[in-house]
Amino acid sequence: MKKSWRRFAPLCLALAFAFVFSACTTGGTNQTNGGSAGAGETVDHKTESGGKDSKKIKIGFSMDTLQEERWQRDRDYLVAKGEALGAEVLVQSANSDDAKQIAQAENLISQGVDILIVVPHNADAAAAIVEKAHAAGIKVIAYDRLITNSDVDLYVSFDSVLIGELQAKTVVEKAPKGKYVLIGGADTDYAAHLYKKGQMNILQPLVDKGDIQIVYDQWTKDWNPAVALANMENALTANNNQIDAVIATNDGTAGAVIQALAAQNLAGKIPVSGLDAELAACQRVVEGTQLMTVYTSIKDMAETAAEVAVKMARGEQVETNATENNGKIDVPTILLEPVAATKETMDATVIAEGFHKREDVYKNVK
Missing domain, CATH: 3.40.50.2300 (Response regulator)
Known part of the structure; x- marks a missing residue:
């Protein structure tokens, strides 16, 4: 019996050492999750x-x-x-x-x-x-x-209030006086209210002064261009086409506004704002039917x-x-900070940053 124990003693000691070593090395694995609670x-x-x-x-x-x-x-x-x-x-x-x-x-x-x-x-x-x-x-x-x-x-x-200010400021520079139509975004979208706040930061002093009259002001349910089209058609009808400027809150609504204006042979004669620098909008800007879009990278x-x-x-x-x-x-x-992209600044903004290719933006410009 003693000979048998002496024969297996080294193996038992080795197994015991391995067990202790394993316990020591795994004891700290729960300490990897640092930082706040x-x-x-x-x-x-x-x-x-x-x-x-x-x-x-x-x-x-x-x-x-x-x-x-x-x-x-x-x-x-x-x-x-x-x-x-x-x-x-x-x-x-x-x-x-x-x-x-x-x-x-x-x-x-x-x-x-x-x-x-x-x-x-x-x-x-x-x-x-x-x-x-x-x-x-x-x-x-x-x-x-x-x-x-x-x-x-x-x-x-992006700074949504600044976006609205850029839209209104650019349109006001083109049409400092007259009848304005506001085609807002979705009433359920918090950002749409911030855009409106920025727009009114620029427009309200001019309204108070009597230079600008807001003759139509509607939200666009779900940002749906079809709703924006109907709103713009209503605005034109209600005002016998006597509109001097339109602040459309994004490029989708701007496209609908321009469609309504085109049906009355007014596209390109009335400044229209936008937002998002969509390709179709950028094309309209350089072609002259949309005054500007706000470029947000x-x-x-x-x-x-x-x-x-x-x-x-x-x-x-x-x-x-x-x-x-x-x-x-x-x-x-x-x-993040937005910038206004107009016919004059399109190359230095949207195209310079590679958002759209120049040949795509200008493909309809002779």
């Missing part, structure tokens, strides 16, 4: 094996619509930047349906996204998305449009959103340059 909430449900940086981050991108060219660009730029940063981006579009967007956001949450980026169709309705995401420990970034009455974590957009905004999404998912600090009150809290905000 809030940051940990977004990743704890995803760290079964080794912490935040040991797995590919999933970004959920819940979009209102992909019907317009600009939103397709947002999607493509954001997906490309996310993938370049090593993340996976899951995209869903709700076709301007509140219930569908909420259901899609729930689906993204169920797929295990680490963070959610939302372009809300309805600023108030999207608060439900924030609540559901937070219940799952997932932070939410409002993209381009603020989510109101919620604890949304971050807002990334969608690439910059999409890439910024992807970058901060990855940082937030990892619990890293994000620098902001503003706050926006959404009716409940002051939301930490990153605002």
Whole structure:
């Protein structure tokens, strides 16, 4: 019996040493999740094996619509930047349906996204998305449009008030006096109200002075160009075609306005504003039927959103340059600066930055 023990003693000692060594080396694996408690909430449900940086981050991108060219660009730029940063981006579009967007956001949450980026169709309705995401420990970034009455974590957009000011200022320079028509965006879109605020910052003093008369002012349900067309036709009829300027809040509504003007042989005779620098709008600008569009570098905004999404998912600090009150809290905000693109500045803005090719913008200009 003693000989047998001596024969197996070295093996027993080796096994005991291995067990102690293993216990010592695995004792610290729970210390990889540094940062604030809030940051940990977004990743704890995803760290079964080794912490935040040991797995590919999933970004959920819940979009209102992909019907317009600009939103397709947002999607493509954001997906490309996310993938370049090593993340996976899951995209869903709700076709301007509140219930569908909420259901899609729930689906993204169920797929295990680490963070959610939302372009809300309805600023108030999207608060439900924030609540559901937070219940799952997932932070939410409002993209381009603020989510109101919620604890949304971050807002990334352009300075919407400045956009409205650029629109009105450029139109006023062309038509300093006369009858104005305002074709707004969707009443449910918080950004549309900010655009309107900027427009009125420029227009109201001139209205008070008596130089400008606002003879028609309507929102455009769901940003639908067909609604904008009907509104502009009504404005022309109500004023016997005696209109001096139109502030259309984006390029989709501007295109509808110009369609209505063309039917009355007024296209190119009345200045019309826009927003988004869509190719068709840029073509109208250099052709002379649309006075201007506001160029916001969608690439910059999409890439910024992807970058901060990855940082937030990892619990890293994000620098902001503003706050926006959404009716409940002051939301930490990153605002980018827009520029006005006119016939005179098109080459130096939209084309110089590679947003559109010059031959495409000028293809109808002889």
